Amino acid sequence: MYKIMTPGPTQVRENVRSARSLPCTNPDLDPDFYDFYKETCGLISELLETEHPAYILDGEGILGLEAACASLTEPGDRVLVVDNGVYGKGFADFVTMYGGVPEFYESPYTKAVDVEVFREYLKEHHDFKYATLVHCDTPSGVLNPVEELSLALHEYGIMTVVDSVSAMFGEPLRVDAGKIDIVCGGSQKALSAPPGLSFVTVSPAAMKAMESRKTPIASFYANILVFRDYYKNQWFPYTMPISDIYGLRAALENVRADEDRLRRHRELAGLTRRTVQEMGLSLYLEDGFSSTVTVIRVPEGMEAARILEAMKKEHGIMIAGSFDVLAGQVIRIGHMGENANQKDVKETLDALRAVIRKLREETP
Numbered sequence: 001m002y003k004i005m006t007p008g009p010t011q012v013r014e015n016v017r018s019a020r021s022l023p024c025t026n027p028d029l030d031p032d033f034y035d036f037y038k039e040t041c042g043l044i045s046e047l048l049e050t051e052h053p054a055y056i057l058d059g060e061g062i063l064g065l066e067a068a069c070a071s072l073t074e075p076g077d078r079v080l081v082v083d084n085g086v087y088g089k090g091f092a093d094f095v096t097m098y099g100g101v102p103e104f105y106e107s108p109y110t111k112a113v114d115v116e117v118f119r120e121y122l123k124e125h126h127d128f129k130y131a132t133l134v135h136c137d138t139p140s141g142v143l144n145p146v147e148e149l150s151l152a153l154h155e156y157g158i159m160t161v162v163d164s165v166s167a168m169f170g171e172p173l174r175v176d177a178g179k180i181d182i183v184c185g186g187s188q189k190a191l192s193a194p195p196g197l198s199f200v201t202v203s204p205a206a207m208k209a210m211e212s213r214k215t216p217i218a219s220f221y222a223n224i225l226v227f228r229d230y231y232k233n234q235w236f237p238y239t240m241p242i243s244d245i246y247g248l249r250a251a252l253e254n255v256r257a258d259e260d261r262l263r264r265h266r267e268l269a270g271l272t273r274r275t276v277q278e279m280g281l282s283l284y285l286e287d288g289f290s291s292t293v294t295v296i297r298v299p300e301g302m303e304a305a306r307i308l309e310a311m312k313k314e315h316g317i318m319i320a321g322s323f324d325v326l327a328g329q330v331i332r333i334g335h336m337g338e339n340a341n342q343k344d345v346k347e348t349l350d351a352l353r354a355v356i357r358k359l360r361e362e363t364p
């Protein structure tokens, strides 16, 4: 068994694993399960500081992103896709898939989107139904000021979809204060439940946009609207994964009980950045560091794969490479959720120091 220090999936605490082994009822027929699901959704809304209802969907983190786009996009809709990272750009695929017309707002991958520059752009370009934003774009680790960006978009009546899968619970996120219409989360990042679930919170405006569509939503599984009256009708669109939801609930309660959580994420992220720089390594980003993940450039003459392999083989620790345009260029330490503890972060940094030293000795 490796020590998991990747930016998702993350370590899972024993009480979450135990909750997943509780006896199962028939989740379609048992009124108690409808209450349990609703309370669990209520806890998500509470932790994200929103009055909007949350819905747990049976699919890994990506499903929430697709469901938001599938449910909001009608053929021909113009959608602003804020692209300063791999996930940011990736939203355009979902927009296109459901007939929308994406317009890219491009910003350098090595820094957070600048709110003032974005505001200037919006003055001339604001004919969009909604915009997609990424809170922490995990492949590069950049953290965007999504609340401020969303408020700027709302001045032009543009709805907002925010992917906070790898930021929420490790970084502050206030959905109502930022007027975020749909926020997407997943079970396997800072929440530290196993992969398998996504969830969304939905504003009244976003729900209304789904209800008043001229064309039906071109999906069943990625249709948020079918969840709207589940409690009133005591009916789920498909059988809910009850054990996954028991685990998710325990993980959410762990988050709620952990008052020191955000401070600890900030400190350990700071410690990680300082320590890797002391080793002579350089960070990928110029600014906009997320407290959930640190992204480090692979030193000249070294191979990412060899660093990761040595971390696993010699130290039993799993850290991550990256993908898409960043493949092979960086390595990533995920210090979010259960991974965000002094002991594991220090062990990981010590191991990395030893691995880098050894590889430097091998490289002429």
Ligand SMILES: *Cc1c(COP(=O)(O)O)cnc(C)c1O
Pocket: 008, 060, 061, 062, 087, 134, 136, 137, 138, 163, 164, 165, 166, 186, 189
């Ligand atoms: C992890 C993650 C997701 C969920 O999808 P994966 O299949 O686990 O990649 C979505 N968005 C972001 C920003 C993520 O980090």
